[in-house]
Amino acid sequence: MTSEQRIGSIALPDTRARRVVEDLLEGSGITLNGTQPWDIQVLHPDFFSRVLHQGTLGLGEAYMDGWWECDRIDELAYKLLLHGLGKRAHTPSERLMYRLQAGFFNLQSKTRAYMVGEAHYDLGNDLFERMLDPTMCYSCGYWKDAGNLHEAQIAKLDLAARKLRIQPGMKVLDIGCGWGSFAEHAARHYGAEVTGITISREQAALARKRCQELPVNILLEDYRDLEGRFDRIVSIGMFEHVGHRNYRTYFDTVTRLLDDDGLFVLHTIGSNSSEISADPWINKYIFPNGVLPSVKHIAQASEGRLLMEDWQNFGADYDRTLMAWLKNFDAHWHQVAANYNERTRRMFRYYLSVCAGAFRARDIQLWQVVYSKKRAGRYDAPR
Incomplete structure (x- = not known):
């Protein structure tokens, strides 16, 4: 199952993934495609699924790839953190992988x-x-x-x-x-x-x-x-x-x-x-x-x-x-x-x-x- 549905030749974003993101943002003061400088302007239909599956890594990489824009990313980050989305934005696999690496290896060894x-x-x-x-x-x-x-x-x-x-x-x-x-x-x-x-x-x-x-x-x-x-x-x-x-x-x-x-x-x-x-x-x-x-x-x-x-x-x-x-x-x-x-x-x-x-x-x-x-x-x- 892909992260988008198609009507004819027009690609539409996965509405379920979008709803999940909108629910997460509710009460934060951040609106998707809104008019405030900290609002996220979504430019790619797979943005929602990418963020939900990859957490903060996906959010950052999606910005680097031009999938979304925001005039004031600093205010966006500030509001996301105040809303308690900092830890929730890390996927379980991200946490597990880092803990395994840090637990078994000295990631800052001399080599x-x-x-x-x-x-x-x-x-x-x-x-x-x-x-x-x-x-x-x-x-x-x-x-x-x-x-x-x-x-x-x-x-x-x-x-x-x-x-x-x-x-x-x-x-x-x-x-x-x-x-x-x-x-x-x-x-x-x-x-x-x-x-x-x-x-x-x-x-x-x-x-x-x-x-x-x-x-x-x-x-x-x-x-x-x-x-x-x-x-x-x-x-x-x-x-x-x-x-x-x-x-x-x-x-x-x-x-x-x-x-x-x-x-x-x-x-x-x-x-x-x-x-x-x-x-x-x-x-x-x-x-x-x-x-x-x-x-x-x-x-x-x-x-x-x-x-x-x-x-x-x-x-x-x-x-x-x-x-x-x-x-x-x-x-x-x-x-x-x-x-x-x-x-x-x-x-x-x-x-x-x-x-x-x-x-x-x-x-x-x-x-x-x-x-x-x-x-x-x-x-x-x-x-």
Whole structure:
């Protein structure tokens, strides 16, 4: 039985599948083919069956394939999550497959660590340079007193540096340094000697170029292979790639590398639940093998190793950050369009919009956690 019926040569959508989707959306404020900017405009008769059979993976792939349109996907995602359709949108087979994989395999092992770099971060510096701000920060900005994306990213970098209490000459390790944004900031404005590591060749090349006149050393290396001793350690937007099987190894590594009087700042997206899961579309197209930690995961993995001094949540700021990236992406796409295809454009627009909606709904969080190793006295975290 197909997902459509035919009258003559005219294909009609499967009315039963459509009714199921309409029932799911009832009360959400979302209308099929409606007039609001968050309404779904259905362009393909198999849209309903595809979404019902494939869940969020089918929804995302259908958008990439041009099966539906929506002016404000961020608001669509926000309303879907508020309506409680987040977990219901994952099919039982999706959940079972990920649990089996995560249960029997270390999806973030050293042999697999470079997969996300190759799949996402190495996609093209030309694209990310136009989507991000001049700092090349690919993590949540701090919008407390900021008026634009650039100010928010500088504020985020400086917030982490002030929490670390960096002094000139200190040796600082940046785990997951990206394009060198924090390494450059700490070296230029605080006089630190910074070692940054990344699993992306494209990131490493650009970070070295940006920091070539500063006391910064950028390495293409997995965190588990690091040696040495550092006064301060920072990790911004990398812990999401560590995986639950490696959380203790990660904190063991930080503890081993951190000086006895040192401080460590962990900046990570976080989950409201300790269930080990991943959105299948994000896992397939954006961050392979990524998984978001919960408060419990972080607390259990760090307990007995480091002393938690401060925990700050500014997850709502990620909504504004992602929407600013989307605005940049749309404004500058024409400059790089010849290097990519339309499916890539739709993939990025969907990714940025859906994630903005998730942070808007407070379905996921953004945490900065400060740790000390053997510290005496009071620690007051700046804000």
